[in-house]
Amino acid sequence: MLFAVFLPVLLAIFIPYLSKWKENIHTGYFVLLAPLAVFLYFIPHIGNDFTPIIQSFNWIPSMDIGFDFYLDGLSLLFVLLISGIGTLVTLYSIFYLHTSERLDQFYVYLLIFMTAMFGVVLSDNVFVLYAFWELTSISSFLLIGYWNYKERSRYGALKSMLITIFGGLSMFGGFILLTSITGTTSIQEMIEQTDTILSSPYFGLILALLLLGAFTKSAQFPFHIWLPDAMEAPTPVSAYLHSATMVKAGIFLVARFSPIFSESDWFFVLVSGFGIITLIWGSFMAVRQTDLKGILAFSTISQLGMIMAMLGFGTKLAIYAAVFHILNHATFKGSLFMIAGIVDHESGTRDIRKLGGLATLMPISATLAFFGTFSMAGVPLPFLNGFYSKELFFDASLELHESSIAFANVLAQAIPYLAVFGSIFTFVYSMYLVFGTFMGKKKLDQLPAKPHEAPVGMLISPIILVVGVVIIGLFPNLVNSTFLAHTAEAIYGAPVEKHVQFWHGWNSPPLYMSLVVVGFGTVLALTIKHWSNIYQYLPGKLSLNKVYDFLVDQFEKTSARITNSYMNGSLNRYMSLILIAIVVCTFGILWITDGFAWDTSNLAEITLHEILIAAAMAVAAIFTIFTINKVASILVLGVVGYGLSLLFILYSAPDLALTQLVVETITVALFLLCFYHLPKLRERNESKTKKLSNLIISVGFGAMMTIIAISAHSTKLFEKISDYFLETSHDIGGGDNVVNVILVDMRGIDTLFEIVVLGIAALAIYGLIKLRNKKGAK
Amino acid sequence: MNELINTIAIVCMIVVTISIALLLYRVIKGPTNPDRAVALDAIGINLMGMAGLSAILLVTTRLNDVILLIGILLFVGTVGLAKYLEKGVIIDRDDD
Numbered sequence: 001m002l003f004a005v006f007l008p009v010l011l012a013i014f015i016p017y018l019s020k021w022k023e024n025i026h027t028g029y030f031v032l033l034a035p036l037a038v039f040l041y042f043i044p045h046i047g048n049d050f051t052p053i054i055q056s057f058n059w060i061p062s063m064d065i066g067f068d069f070y071l072d073g074l075s076l077l078f079v080l081l082i083s084g085i086g087t088l089v090t091l092y093s094i095f096y097l098h099t100s101e102r103l104d105q106f107y108v109y110l111l112i113f114m115t116a117m118f119g120v121v122l123s124d125n126v127f128v129l130y131a132f133w134e135l136t137s138i139s140s141f142l143l144i145g146y147w148n149y150k151e152r153s154r155y156g157a158l159k160s161m162l163i164t165i166f167g168g169l170s171m172f173g174g175f176i177l178l179t180s181i182t183g184t185t186s187i188q189e190m191i192e193q194t195d196t197i198l199s200s201p202y203f204g205l206i207l208a209l210l211l212l213g214a215f216t217k218s219a220q221f222p223f224h225i226w227l228p229d230a231m232e233a234p235t236p237v238s239a240y241l242h243s244a245t246m247v248k249a250g251i252f253l254v255a256r257f258s259p260i261f262s263e264s265d266w267f268f269v270l271v272s273g274f275g276i277i278t279l280i281w282g283s284f285m286a287v288r289q290t291d292l293k294g295i296l297a298f299s300t301i302s303q304l305g306m307i308m309a310m311l312g313f314g315t316k317l318a319i320y321a322a323v324f325h326i327l328n329h330a331t332f333k334g335s336l337f338m339i340a341g342i343v344d345h346e347s348g349t350r351d352i353r354k355l356g357g358l359a360t361l362m363p364i365s366a367t368l369a370f371f372g373t374f375s376m377a378g379v380p381l382p383f384l385n386g387f388y389s390k391e392l393f394f395d396a397s398l399e400l401h402e403s404s405i406a407f408a409n410v411l412a413q414a415i416p417y418l419a420v421f422g423s424i425f426t427f428v429y430s431m432y433l434v435f436g437t438f439m440g441k442k443k444l445d446q447l448p449a450k451p452h453e454a455p456v457g458m459l460i461s462p463i464i465l466v467v468g469v470v471i472i473g474l475f476p477n478l479v480n481s482t483f484l485a486h487t488a489e490a491i492y493g494a495p496v497e498k499h500v501q502f503w504h505g506w507n508s509p510p511l512y513m514s515l516v517v518v519g520f521g522t523v524l525a526l527t528i529k530h531w532s533n534i535y536q537y538l539p540g541k542l543s544l545n546k547v548y549d550f551l552v553d554q555f556e557k558t559s560a561r562i563t564n565s566y567m568n569g570s571l572n573r574y575m576s577l578i579l580i581a582i583v584v585c586t587f588g589i590l591w592i593t594d595g596f597a598w599d600t601s602n603l604a605e606i607t608l609h610e611i612l613i614a615a616a617m618a619v620a621a622i623f624t625i626f627t628i629n630k631v632a633s634i635l636v637l638g639v640v641g642y643g644l645s646l647l648f649i650l651y652s653a654p655d656l657a658l659t660q661l662v663v664e665t666i667t668v669a670l671f672l673l674c675f676y677h678l679p680k681l682r683e684r685n686e687s688k689t690k691k692l693s694n695l696i697i698s699v700g701f702g703a704m705m706t707i708i709a710i711s712a713h714s715t716k717l718f719e720k721i722s723d724y725f726l727e728t729s730h731d732i733g734g735g736d737n738v739v740n741v742i743l744v745d746m747r748g749i750d751t752l753f754e755i756v757v758l759g760i761a762a763l764a765i766y767g768l769i770k771l772r773n774k775k776g777a778k
Numbered sequence: 779m780n781e782l783i784n785t786i787a788i789v790c791m792i793v794v795t796i797s798i799a800l801l802l803y804r805v806i807k808g809p810t811n812p813d814r815a816v817a818l819d820a821i822g823i824n825l826m827g828m829a830g831l832s833a834i835l836l837v838t839t840r841l842n843d844v845i846l847l848i849g850i851l852l853f854v855g856t857v858g859l860a861k862y863l864e865k866g867v868i869i870d871r872d873d874d
Contacts, residue, residue: 607788612795616802623806631811631863635818638855639805642818642825643798649832654840657829658847665851672862673869 001055001069004041005118008034012111019104027103028094035086035114042079045071050486054124054188063127064185070124073486077323078121078245078252081330085244086114088461092338093236095457096345106146106234113139117245121252125185126175133171133217136246137164143241144233156229159548163226167216171253174209177202191259191493198263207261210253211270218250220308221278224301225544231293235341238293243300243333248326251304254311255322255491262314269408271312276418278305283425287432287528288535292340292350295433296333299376302426303329306393309415311491313396320496321392323487327479328375328385328472335465336372336433339365342458343437348448352433357442362453364463366438371466375473377430377521378423380514385472387514394419394510420513427521432528576697583700586708596707599714610650617643634671638664655739787831794831798824815859822852 011034019027045053052072059066071079090110097103116139119132137160145157179185181200182193190197197203214220219227230242241247254271261267282302289295307329310322342365343358344350359366374381378390397419400412444450472479481497488496524531566577590596620639627633641664648657686694725738725746733741743751801824804817826848833841 609788609791609795612792612799616795616799620802620806627806629808629811632806632808632814635811635814635859636805638818639802639821642821646825646828649829649841649844652832652836652838654844657841657844661844661847661851665855668855669858672858675862 001053001071001122002057002067004038005067005069005122006115007038008111008114008118012108012115015108015111016104019107022099022103026094026099027107028090028097031107031111032087032090032094034111035083035090038114038118039080039083039087042071042076042083045076046080046483048482050076052490059128065125065127067128068124068186069122070188071122072490073483073488074252074255074490075121077326077483077487078248079118081248081327082114082117082121082245085240085330085334085465088334088464089236089240089338092239092341092458092461093234095455096236096341097234106143109139109142109146110237110240113143113241113246117249120249124187126179126187126190127185129187130168130172130175133213133249134165134168136249137161137168137217140164140230140241140246143237144230146234146237147232150232152229153232156226156232160226160230162552163216163223167213167223167250170209170216171213174206174213177206177209181206187256194260194263197260203264204266207264207266207270210257210261211274214250214253214308215274216250217253218247218304218308219278219301220250220274220305221281221301222544222547224278224282225548227301228289228294228297229545231291231297235293235337235344238296239334239337239341242297243337244330247300247304248307248330251307251311251322251326254308258311258314258319258491259493265408268312268314269411272309272415273312273411275305275307275309275312276415276422278302279309280305280418280422280425283422283429286429287425288532289429290352292343292352292355292433292437293337295352295429296337296340299336299426299429299433300329300333302422303333303376306419306422309419310393310396313400313415315396315399316488316492316494316496317392317399318396319492320484320488321389321396323484323491324385324392325389327484328389328469331465331468331472332372332375332386335368335462335469336376338458338462338465339369339372342454342462345458346449346452346454349446352436354443354446355437356440357438359438361442362438364453364459368459368462368466369434369438371469372462373430373434375469377427378514379427379518380511381473383470383473385469385476388473388476390423391510391514394513395508398509416513420516423513423517424520424524427517428525428528431521431525435525576693579697579701583697583704586704590707590711595711597711597714602713602716610647613643613646613650630675631672634668634675638668641667653739655737784835787834791828791831791835794824794827798828811863812860815856815863818859819852819856822848822855826852 011031015027015031018030050073052070054071055069057067057069093106093110097106113136116132116135120129120136123129123132141157141161144160145153147153148157178190178197181197181202182190184190184193197206200206216223227242227247231238233241258267279302282298282300282305286295286298286302289298303325307322307325310318310325313319340350343355343362346362347355347358349355371384375384375386378384378386380387380391394416397416400415485496566573617640620636620643624633624636624640627636641660645657645660645664648654648660725742729738729741730736733745735741735745798821801817801821805814805821808814826845829841829845829848833839833845
């Protein structure tokens, strides 16, 4: 299985070389091999006697992360969908994309995506699953932005990236929580520990985070907004990623984890609730679209909502219906996208207002579209698979179990009505789509190109898919026990037996619900012009795209505002912030740890001349703050320096005193040297509050340093090391001047690097002075 | 004897300190910059005295270096200051 998963990526390595011959042989023919091989590899697993297969390959054993592939009914369904539709889409893209396009890039992205999807559905390890999950987001981003010279493509790619990565990261958080609660990274082992997870205090958080990941990926309300904008991608990409595979990754995630979560009532409320809202909103909004792919995008959203809702119901019947509909949706929606691509390709536009009456010009496409849309609408005809899943959906919505949450019971009562309401709009947009494109008046003068039937190669894939629609429609039990029953069992946790049949007799409520849908839908579809004004008011300004644009815009503006608010270029501001932070943190730590200590036992006596010198220094220091005479301030500063050297003398530190004197003199001289170039000191016109805050900060900082010094002096944790120096300086260092022995012998490295510092400073000054007039030295 | 020397040295120190404090007044008050320069020079000389007194008190010869250094630095510093106050620069550029 490892090889099957990574086969596409391995092939992708060779694509750039193969694409050099694209003028002779279309690169897509090579690509076709990968999904076909995987499809053929997995197809023998279909059958009545199916047992899950586990294969492990080490990756990071110390972190318990490895490529643990788990093939059960659920992953088998998805793997076959991905590889099967992947084959058809690649075939379709060979005829759709001209060789003048950058085929190498397209197929590399597509192959990366295939590997990523295989990895998502086959991984048993949550972290590997997450890695592949992000890879689908990234490759989808690349594919949506394939025509990157278009502004809309870049916008759509960015939007889908932001939303799906946001969800992916939340999901990652959920996985981490799950792993830390259960102590395992394997999904199957987590399912065995369902009770631990359900009783965990983090259960709500895990559920919310995982559902956030699933909802964003599967374009559930209100995160569906990226999917319509992702329609800027080439049509094969839309057909593959945004109808059949990637958007079902979220469905897969919910299905995979539903053995854990389905015990919880909140799972029912959230998944079913959001699913139903998505179903209604998607189908309602689809009627409004004028772009063929726009209609299909909202239709996909709506159908995904329906599947999600059924997963949320969690009953045996609902799970089976969901699984069935995953398969059905992939077949008819894939074919519809391909037909939309054909119409676009052959007529030059996808705008449904310009299209019409194409049935006579493109008879095969029109026939395929009729099958696809009628199946999507759930019209009760015995050869359409969409009807079965829709009827099962109605059936499942009628038999919801009682719940302990009152709200959930209300929801359970309302769901059948909501389901019918949403399905009516599904019917309306399906009819609108197919009749608007293929029936009615011909408007050939409005079309950019003269429409004609598509080449055979382009039609092969949709024909295969529609044949699939009809075969499943005619013989629904063909896929039941061999295939879908295993999938449903993997989700439900117990064997699911279901016999699907077209006719239940007159005594079946779902049939009447279907008839209601068709009846109302026909009426609404015929009178669409009379009520379509409603879209100006609903959603109108409430459109979620506006919310998204507003949010992105506000994020940029707010972060710019925050940055500008403190990064104003004033050193004064930065210094204040730094000092405030230091003062607050230090006092905070002192407060929390009760670190202040006051110990006067070890103090020397204070003499009068010390006090006088200190007072003189203090007066001089204060004076420098207030003077505006440059020379005076330097000279007074000199007093402080000399006072300090005097203190050194009094405390018998002759070396320090020597150095301090020299440095002080040189500093004064240096100040005088550059005085000529310095601006005049002037009275600063600052507001009272500014002055006050500066005063508070400086006093606070001084107080802090004082307190630290007092505390440090009062806390003697260890013996002093200076006694050791005093004793051994003569014997070890061979010198009596202890300070100098320490400087060059005991701690010579420090001295070395301080010499280096001086050297660098000297070189820098020389460089600054010498290079300042040269051009380009900035 | 020692007691007497110590007492005298401490008294002298206090007197020198008072002198420094008074000189500080001159440095701060001015009124002109040459006044301040001279006062700083005088503070330096007081410093030398202070160092000498400390050497007596601590019974050491190590501070004698400091005294000499203060002397030379004061001279250099005061000349520099004087030159600055007179000409506005300290190091003249070569004219040739």
